[in-house]
Amino acid sequence: MSFSRLLAVASADLRARLRRPATLVFLGLLLAAASMTFPDPRSGQGILSIGGRRAVYTSAALAVATAGLLPFLIGLFGFYAVSNAIALDRRSGIGPLLGASPVKNGEYLLGKLLGSCTLLFVVTLAFSAVVMAVQLVHGEAPPEPLVFLAHVLVVALPALLAVASFALVFECVPFLSGRFGDVAYFFVWLVTLGVPVFLGDPDKGLYPPQAALLDWNGLGFLITQIQRVTGSGSMSIGWGSGRQAGAAVVFPGFDFSAAMLGRRALAFLPPLALLPVALAAFDRFDPARRLASASTKVSLGARLSALFRPVAARLLGVVVPAERAAKRPGLLSAGLTDLLVTLRLRPILVVGVPVAALTALIVPAATAATLLSAAFVLLALLLADIPTREERTGLGRVLAATPGAGGRLAAAKLLGTAFTALLLLVPLGARASADHALALPAAVAGACFAAALAVVLGQATGSPKPFVGLLLVLWYVAGSDKGRTPALDVAGFGGAATPGSVGGWLGVAILLAGAALLLERFRLSRG
Amino acid sequence: MVLESDGLGKVYRSGTWGVRELTLRAKEGVLGLLGPNGAGKTTFMQMLATLTHPTKGALRFAGIDVAKDPGAIRERLGYLPQDFGVPPGLTCFELLDTIARLKGVRSRSAVLSMLEGVGLHDLARRPVESLSGGMRQRLGIAQALVGSPELVIVDEPTAGLDPEERVRFRNLISEHRGLKLVLLSTHIVSDVESVATEIAVVRQGRLLAFGTPEELVAGAAGAVWEAELQGAELERLRPGLTVAGLVRSAGGVKARLVARERPVASAVPAAASLEDAYLLLMKEAGEALPAAA
Numbered sequence: 001m002s003f004s005r006l007l008a009v010a011s012a013d014l015r016a017r018l019r020r021p022a023t024l025v026f027l028g029l030l031l032a033a034a035s036m037t038f039p040d041p042r043s044g045q046g047i048l049s050i051g052g053r054r055a056v057y058t059s060a061a062l063a064v065a066t067a068g069l070l071p072f073l074i075g076l077f078g079f080y081a082v083s084n085a086i087a088l089d090r091r092s093g094i095g096p097l098l099g100a101s102p103v104k105n106g107e108y109l110l111g112k113l114l115g116s117c118t119l120l121f122v123v124t125l126a127f128s129a130v131v132m133a134v135q136l137v138h139g140e141a142p143p144e145p146l147v148f149l150a151h152v153l154v155v156a157l158p159a160l161l162a163v164a165s166f167a168l169v170f171e172c173v174p175f176l177s178g179r180f181g182d183v184a185y186f187f188v189w190l191v192t193l194g195v196p197v198f199l200g201d202p203d204k205g206l207y208p209p210q211a212a213l214l215d216w217n218g219l220g221f222l223i224t225q226i227q228r229v230t231g232s233g234s235m236s237i238g239w240g241s242g243r244q245a246g247a248a249v250v251f252p253g254f255d256f257s258a259a260m261l262g263r264r265a266l267a268f269l270p271p272l273a274l275l276p277v278a279l280a281a282f283d284r285f286d287p288a289r290r291l292a293s294a295s296t297k298v299s300l301g302a303r304l305s306a307l308f309r310p311v312a313a314r315l316l317g318v319v320v321p322a323e324r325a326a327k328r329p330g331l332l333s334a335g336l337t338d339l340l341v342t343l344r345l346r347p348i349l350v351v352g353v354p355v356a357a358l359t360a361l362i363v364p365a366a367t368a369a370t371l372l373s374a375a376f377v378l379l380a381l382l383l384a385d386i387p388t389r390e391e392r393t394g395l396g397r398v399l400a401a402t403p404g405a406g407g408r409l410a411a412a413k414l415l416g417t418a419f420t421a422l423l424l425l426v427p428l429g430a431r432a433s434a435d436h437a438l439a440l441p442a443a444v445a446g447a448c449f450a451a452a453l454a455v456v457l458g459q460a461t462g463s464p465k466p467f468v469g470l471l472l473v474l475w476y477v478a479g480s481d482k483g484r485t486p487a488l489d490v491a492g493f494g495g496a497a498t499p500g501s502v503g504g505w506l507g508v509a510i511l512l513a514g515a516a517l518l519l520e521r522f523r524l525s526r527g
Numbered sequence: 528m529v530l531e532s533d534g535l536g537k538v539y540r541s542g543t544w545g546v547r548e549l550t551l552r553a554k555e556g557v558l559g560l561l562g563p564n565g566a567g568k569t570t571f572m573q574m575l576a577t578l579t580h581p582t583k584g585a586l587r588f589a590g591i592d593v594a595k596d597p598g599a600i601r602e603r604l605g606y607l608p609q610d611f612g613v614p615p616g617l618t619c620f621e622l623l624d625t626i627a628r629l630k631g632v633r634s635r636s637a638v639l640s641m642l643e644g645v646g647l648h649d650l651a652r653r654p655v656e657s658l659s660g661g662m663r664q665r666l667g668i669a670q671a672l673v674g675s676p677e678l679v680i681v682d683e684p685t686a687g688l689d690p691e692e693r694v695r696f697r698n699l700i701s702e703h704r705g706l707k708l709v710l711l712s713t714h715i716v717s718d719v720e721s722v723a724t725e726i727a728v729v730r731q732g733r734l735l736a737f738g739t740p741e742e743l744v745a746g747a748a749g750a751v752w753e754a755e756l757q758g759a760e761l762e763r764l765r766p767g768l769t770v771a772g773l774v775r776s777a778g779g780v781k782a783r784l785v786a787r788e789r790p791v792a793s794a795v796p797a798a799a800s801l802e803d804a805y806l807l808l809m810k811e812a813g814e815a816l817p818a819a820a
Contacts, residue, residue, distance in 0.1 A: 008628035016616030019654075093612020094622075097670065100576040100606035100680075101629040102598065288539050288579045 005103045009111025013085055014118050022461035023119070026081055027126060030073070034130040037069070038062065040138055046248070051232035053249045057140035059132070060253035063151030064222065066131050068237035070152075071217040073127065074120055074159045076189050076473065080182065080465035081123070082116035083167035087177070090285065091392065099285035109168060109278055116164035124156045151254055155218035158267035162216035165271035165278070172281040179381050182468040186380075189217075190476070196220035203227060203234075212266040221264055225254045304348050312347030316340070331411055338416025339423075342386055349382065349423070357427035368431035372443060373479060373493035375424050379450045380471045382424070386417045387458030410520035414455050414513050421447035429492055438502055439492040445505040446491025452512035459519045528552040529708050530575075534584035536732070537570050545570030547732035549584070553708065556724030557700065559740075560712040561805055563814060567732035568712045569609060572680050575710060576606045588678055589707060602631075605676035609683045609712075611667035613655035620651040623670055630674030638673065644699060645669040660687040668696060677707040684711065685718050697722050720801040728808050736808050740801055747804035752784045752794035764791060769810045771803050785810060 017023050038057075039045040046054035048065040055061040089095045098108060128148060135143050170176040170185060192214060196202075200211035202223035215221050226235050229252050254260070283289040343350050356375070360368050390396040399409060422444065429443025450471060457467045478488045483496035490505055530553040537545040546567040560568045573579045574586055577597035586593040593600050613622060624638045632638070642648045645665040650658070658666065664687050671679055679700075685693045693715075700709055700722055713719055719726060720740050728736040728743070736743060751771070756764070757779040768790055772783035783797065784790045785806045 002631075004631070004633065005629050008625050012614070012617060012621065012625040015621060016614050019616035088614060091612075092614035093608070093610050094614050096573075096576070096578055096608040097606060097611075097626060098629070099578045100601060100604055101626065102601040102604075102631065103629045104598070284578070286579045287573060288537070288545075 001104070002107060006107045006111045006114065009098075009103065009108055010114035010118065013112055013115030016088065017082075017085075017115070017119055018122070020462075022463050022466070023081065025460050026077070026466070027123065030077075030123065030127060031130050034127050035134065038065070038131060038134040038138070041140055041248075042138075047237060048251070049236045050226060050230050050249055050251060051234050053247065055251045056248045057135055057138055058250060058253075059135065059141070059144040059148040060151055061251040062131050062135050063128075063148040064226065064251060064254075065237050066128060066148075067152050067155035067218060067222055068235075069127075070124070070156050070159055071193060071219050072473070074124065074156060074163055075193070075217040076186070077466075077469050078120045078123070078160070078163045079167055079185055079189070080469040082119060082164055083170055083182070083185070083465065084463065085112040085116055085167065086171045086282075095285035096287075105279055105282050105284055108284075109172075109275070109282060113161075113164050113168055113275070116167060117160045120160045120163060121156075124152065124160070128152050147253060150256065154254065154256075154261070154264055155222060158216045158264065158271070159218055161268055162271040165274040168278040169274050169281070172278040172283075174281070174283075179384050179464065179468065182384070182465055183377070183380050183472065186469070186472040186476075193217055193219055197223070200224070207263060209263065209266055212263045213270060214267075216267045216271060218264075218267070221267075225260070226251075229253065229255055305346065308347040308351050312343065312350035315350050316343060331408060331415065334408070334412035335415025335419060338386070338412055339419040342382075342416065342420050345389075346382065349420070353423045353427075356424065360427040360431035363431065365432050365435035368428050369435065369439065369493050369495055372425065372428040372432055372439070372491060373475070375428055376446065376450070376475050376491045376493060377472065378424060379421055379447075380468045380475075383417055383421060383450060383454040384458075384464035384468050386420065387413050387455040388462060388464050391462060410455065410459065410516045414451060414516060417454055418448055418451035421451045425491060432492060432495075436492065436495045436497070438497040438499070439495070441502045442489060442492025442497035442505070445502045445509065448509040449490060449505045449512070452509040452516065456512045456516040456519065459516055529555050529589055530558065530710075531587045532571075532584070533586075535571070535574070535581055535586050536583040537567075537574060537579065538582045544732050546574070546581075549729065549732065549734055551727050551734050551737055553725050553727070555707050557709040557711055557722050559719030559723030559726040560710060560729065561716065561719060561726060562729040562735075563809065565731075566729045568729060569682055570732075571729070572682050572710060572712060575600075575678075576604060576608075576680050577601055600678070603677040605671035605674065605679040607667045607671040607679075607681040607684055609686075611663065613658070613663055613666070615654070615656040617655055618652050619647055619655055619658070619666055622655050622666065623673060626670040627673045630676075632674045641669045641673045644672070646695065661689060661692055664688055665692065665696075668699065672699065672703055675705045677705060678710070679703075679706060679708070680710045682712045683714065685713060685715055693718065716800075716802040716805055726801075728805060730809065730812050730814060735812055743804045743808075744799050744801055747785070747799035747807045749796065750785060750787050750807050751797045751799040751803045752786065752790055753797045754782050754784060754791050754794040756780050756782050756791070756793070769806055771806050 038047045041054070041057050048055040048061050048068070089098060132143050132145060132148055166185065166188070170181045175181070176184060196211040196215035197220050199214065200206045200208050200220055202220045205224055205227045207220060207224040211220050223235060226232070230249070359371065363371065390399055425443040425447045426440070429440040432439035432443070453471065454467045457470070458464060474490055478490050478494055481488045481494065483489060483494035486496045486498045486501045487504060488494070489496040489501055530551070532549050532551050535549040536547050539545060549567070549571060560571070562568050570579070574581050575588065575593060577593060577600050581594055588600060588603070591599045617625070619642060620638060623642060624635070627633070627638050639648065639651065642651055645668055647662060647665055647669065650662065655663070655666065664684065668681070668684060671681060685696055688696060697718070711719065711723065723740055725737070725739055726743055727734060736746070755776065755778055761780050761782060769785040770782055771785050774781045783803070784794060785803050
């Protein structure tokens, strides 16, 4: 094992990532969110409540609140930020150079792991710095940077390692390396969030080794610690926490005993156990193995595509006119062409959409709402690649040179993506409207929103992953809300949509679409 | 012999053979690899570069079995793939420094001097994604040569280079010390002709011919002709001819033709070049050649 080679891989990875627009957008959004997440305590609102009472803004309390956000920040979004370390080398073309270099597979993968961990560490530190600055501004207690960092890092470090390890495994295992893996990770994350709490009982201070072992997100650890040092297992983190409470409480900080640290250290073990899986599955940029994994023998997506392609081609042959008079294509035509490309690339859609529409006709309206929810998750799989596929395959410049394309590729992409989303959601929304009149408009609004989000994030970051992460979080939040908050009923599957919520989501969609158009104009103006 | 390939074969999972039964032995120097698209040149290079495993046969460099000890090959290797890309976000220096470190070179001056060697010294701090195609290719050549490799594999290294840069590349290759073998694949026959000490011509994954440039050219002696033809006459005869070159002249077209027998009555013998020899080999192997090469 050569540490020099390992560090060379890690430092190149980190430098390249820190200079990527996607990383800068991610960091910028994150820091803006951090500065807005912590309200002014003089307003009576807080970020952390313990036993129903607001916690004073001490470094320990703010650190715990920060740590409470880490399962989302690092555990979920962190994955989508770092799960392209090997893909970037493959896409840029430097992969074969690395494969032919003396670097060993273990050195390369550990270098990538170190690069990802460092990036997530930088993100955690930047987030922490903003929160400490908030403490300086709102000043309920003097800042104690070491206390702050100790509280944050004891939660964050296993999470960093776990996310970087999962990202590596998902990249190396062929069937997990695409959009299916991105969606699958979301459910892995959901499960690993809940399992430690299930295995122990943190609310009562019970945190057995098996719970600690699987608690790399640190949520169980956090609740257990709060219970142990305050005697209360009731904790909430978020804007307005403790608003209704009486006197504020001072959070005394974690008990940093050797036993506590030892229990927390157990969470490092499962991520380390994942690394041999990555090592075994890594193809070292072997073109033959890569070709094989893209073939029908390995990839589920490719297998399904091969299965449905003949039927899809026949169906499309019926629907799409074989010959048309040659003329300069309009925007609508460009959007429909984009939809056609999507259907040809994903022939399962050509069969699946009519099947979904027929299903919508025969199932009860309540079931249609459930299917609508499932279809919304599918949008994460289907829409994510549409806005970036041309740039990623080098076709972007070719399309930009087609007649009338200048300055309206984003608009065509918005239309094409929205058509795809509408195909999937509208039949189910229409059926669900038998129970809830606004289900159809809500489905339309949700489809437009998802399409605009996919396009603007794809344009801003060049990666489909941020869209997958954000859409799934939104779906999870909306689903967990069970229709209690109409504003969260993004596509009508909660049965709670109101004219206001439908208008609101359409408005957001229009704003996002506007941002996508502005972004394209900005890029064109810069040449 | 520094490079030995015995019955080498590579079959992909789709059942397609990239290389079939390739047997050759090359001495120290520059080995040029010529062949049409899909001949197996890149697959052969990828096997020697340890990127993919042979399905059958053996491949040895300096006595080291490539399949059994890929690590030892990688310690001696410089590789420039056909589609050399650059990871955005790094500067020229950072990219070259990273590759150098992976090869065990930690000297900043060695990296800078390599950049100087390819004429990119002034652009050391420039982001790689902002380089022109020719500059990228020069950076690719630099990374292949950094670390004093014994074996350099370059796949289409002069693609995108202007004539001056091509000359610079040839000089770099010939002046680089410590090199035992350069394996060079290109479609530009003149590049191979000027630097290669031996040439392997491959087709459909098999070796078609092997020898020094002079030997290959000698094989085409008496099979190259020049003829002055009228445009209409050329069009009429074209399907039956292998045309190596056409130059318009006042009286019509001066055609350079490759054939064992005199192809047209007016044809006069001409001195063969490597390109003629290559075309003759392909013609005799049954390769469908364009009417005018």
